[in-house]
Amino acid sequence: MSTTDSPYEPxxxxxxxxxxxxxxxxxxxxxxxxxxxxxxxxxxxxxRHVVDQVRGGRSDCGGRMVPVSVAVVRxxxxxxxxxxxxxxxxxxxxxxxxxxxxxxxxxxxxxxxDPPFPLDLFGEx
Amino acid sequence: xGRRNVRDRRPQRAKTVRHAAGESGxxxxxxxxxxxxxxxxxxxHRNHCPNCLxxxxxxxxxxGDRAADCRGRxxxxxxxxxxxxxxxxxxxxxxxxxxxxxxxxGDDNPxxxxxxxxxxxxAASDAVARRVLLRL
Numbered sequence: 001m002s003t004t005d006s007p008y009e010p011x012x013x014x015x016x017x018x019x020x021x022x023x024x025x026x027x028x029x030x031x032x033x034x035x036x037x038x039x040x041x042x043x044x045x046x047x048r049h050v051v052d053q054v055r056g057g058r059s060d061c062g063g064r065m066v067p068v069s070v071a072v073v074r075x076x077x078x079x080x081x082x083x084x085x086x087x088x089x090x091x092x093x094x095x096x097x098x099x100x101x102x103x104x105x106x107x108x109x110x111x112x113x114d115p116p117f118p119l120d121l122f123g124e125x
Numbered sequence: 126x127g128r129r130n131v132r133d134r135r136p137q138r139a140k141t142v143r144h145a146a147g148e149s150g151x152x153x154x155x156x157x158x159x160x161x162x163x164x165x166x167x168x169x170h171r172n173h174c175p176n177c178l179x180x181x182x183x184x185x186x187x188x189g190d191r192a193a194d195c196r197g198r199x200x201x202x203x204x205x206x207x208x209x210x211x212x213x214x215x216x217x218x219x220x221x222x223x224x225x226x227x228x229x230x231g232d233d234n235p236x237x238x239x240x241x242x243x244x245x246x247x248a249a250s251d252a253v254a255r256r257v258l259l260r261l
Contacts, residue, residue: 053223054185069205069215070245078245078254081203081215081224089186090215090224101257108245111204115242116212117235 010035022048022064032096040067040080042098045107049084053091061087070095070108078104137169138188155181155198167231173201173214175232178241180225182218195221204229204242212238 010031017030021041032038040047045067052059063086071079071092078095095104112119151162156179165171170188173180178201185192197220205213205226212229229238248254 068213069203071203071215071217072244072248076248076254078248081205083205083226087186090226092217092224095253097253097256099253101260104253104257107205110206111212111242114206114210115239116210116229119239122236122239 019048022046033098034096036094036096038096039093040065040082040099042096043100043103045080045099045103047082047091047093049086049089049091051091053089059089061089063087065091067103067107069111070104078108080104080107152181155179156200165230165232168228170227171230172227173199173216173230173233175230176234176237178214178233178237180216180227182220182223182225184225195223197221199225201237201241203244204238212242214238214241 014031014037018027019030020027021044023046024041024044026041026043028038028041028043030038047065047067049059049061049063049065051057061084063084065082065084067080068083068090069081071081073079079092080095080099082091082093083089084091150164151160153159154161154174154177156174156177159174159176161171161174163171165175172188180199180201182193182195182197182199183191195218197218199216199218201214202217202224203215205215207213213226214229214233216225216227217223218225245254246258
């Protein structure tokens, strides 16, 4: 799939702009392969707290946001939930096609790998 | 399994929630209308229904500040796991889309919790999810 099948052409600034990941230092293009704007590193899935989720608009925090969980929205798509390490705010962002599959899967199965109650009880009921 | 029996447990945040006057130690669930007592085993910060895991959007940034005027229903969106193995429930408000998190209580419906935990693995309609599941 190419980026030309998206309904709009991304602006030249979006096509050429990059950002540096706060955790792994990777230089990431701001344009995701789906044609939308990227907000987390595709390698370690770390994001940065720049949008205020409660009031809306810009946030002054600027902290590192770590991925905590994978959620499923209504149409079956995956959504990544980030938590800011400075102010504990939560934010959701959509998963892009070139995100690290290993890290995504690790976050998705982490609750099942260490459950707070024994899961083998479910085999009996 | 051994990680849960650590000696220095994470201390709970001090309870500062002010419940409205006239409330008699229980709340009515916004999802299934179950009358839920505030006392819960395992946590002193119950904010969601143990049957359907729904919550109510009353707090803004600090838990218990009662500063949000949204009052929307918050449905359970996903589960995340703390490093010490405790499950955190992540809610999303159906009115304004804000996210919130709360620790699971001891009497939460385990069937609903496990259904939430396996939901990412069962979602095969998404392109990314299908590719991740096929490659690993």
